[in-house]
Amino acid sequence: MSRAVDVARLIGDRSRATILAMLADGPHCVCExxxxxxxxxxxxxxxxxxxxxxxxxxxxxxxxxxxxxxYERDEAAVEAARTALSTLLR
Amino acid sequence: MSRAVDVARLIGDRSRATILAMLADGPHCVCExxxxxxxxxxxxxxxxxxxxxxxxxxxxxxxxxxxxxxYERDEAAVEAARTALSTLLR
DNA sequence: TTGACCCATCAGCCGCTGCTGACATATCCT
DNA sequence: AGGATATGTCAGCAGCGGCTGATGGGTCAA
Known part of the structure; x- marks a missing residue:
């Protein structure tokens, strides 16, 4: 639960949210x-x-x-974050 | 996407997160x-x-x-928020 | 080796946000 | 009516967090 709150606070920023969304289709460098x-x-x-x-x-x-x-996403961690947020709103 | 960020910012607070979690099993009043x-x-x-x-x-x-x-949850809105967050991490 | 490029780290500033105290509003009881 | 209870609203303050400028490290090309 506290984990879900931390993840939500991270995503609650447009820059970090777009970074995670961009990383959905493969790695990117900082300049991109x-x-x-x-x-x-x-x-x-x-x-x-x-x-x-x-x-x-x-x-x-x-x-x-x-x-x-x-940079590339840790898919296992992202999936865990998804389920944590989903169970928080269950 | 901007919607998901706003929802995440709302949940990124322990008080609001616990309020939403408490509302999962029915309505509650402010004093509770x-x-x-x-x-x-x-x-x-x-x-x-x-x-x-x-x-x-x-x-x-x-x-x-x-x-x-x-206070009670708007289940449709909460479900929409869940899917918005889930698609953000897709 | 020198310079250019890309990225990381740090201190500092500033705006946002949550908490508080005070007051207002609404409802119920006597 | 008058008091008590429960909630909403508002200004003010303190702390957190994001952005910036400066600096340093790490890598490649000439």
Missing amino acids: FATALGARENNVSNHLARLRQAGLVRSTRHEANGRLQY | FATALGARENNVSNHLARLRQAGLVRSTRHEANGRLQY
């Missing part, structure tokens, strides 16, 4: 989020750090271009 | 929420006003004791 959101890289990086601390996303370096930090 | 949360009536009333403005709950007067304002 920044251009899509109209925000700066450090701001996006802060949001991603929150999501990463919550275990919802992982970060890996791109194999071709090592300067790019690619 | 206040004692369960350890909060004051005006504070709970403020949270209920938010939930009411979002269309998630309705308020009706008790037929026996008209001083009591009973």
Whole structure:
């Protein structure tokens, strides 16, 4: 229950919500989020750090271009978050 | 999508989350929420006003004791909120 | 190696939000 | 009518959280 509240507080931000929605169709780098959101890289990086601390996303370096930090969703954690929110509204 | 963010922001508060969870098993009055949360009536009333403005709950007067304002969930709206959050994490 | 690029971290500021205290309103009881 | 109970509303305050600017690290190309 407290977990569901924390997840809801994370999603209750448009930037983080769109980040999670963008990650539905595969990994993206920080700069892509920044251009899509109209925000700066450090701001996006802060949001991603929150999501990463919550275990919802992982970060890996791109194999071709090592300067790019690619983020992908932890599908198991996202699915657990979905069920937690769903049971909260049961 | 913006709707899901608004709902998530509402649920991202422990008081409102527990209120919605308590409303799963039937209507309750403001004083019951206040004692369960350890909060004051005006504070709970403020949270209920938010939930009411979002269309998630309705308020009706008790037929026996008209001083009591009973709150119940709008099941259709709650179900819509559940699906909105679920599709956001799809 | 030097520079450019991409990202992370930190301190600081500012706006939003929840809580509180005071007051108003509505209903019931005597 | 008058008091008690239950709830709503409002201004004010304190704390949290997001955005920014600056700085540093890590990677690649020339």
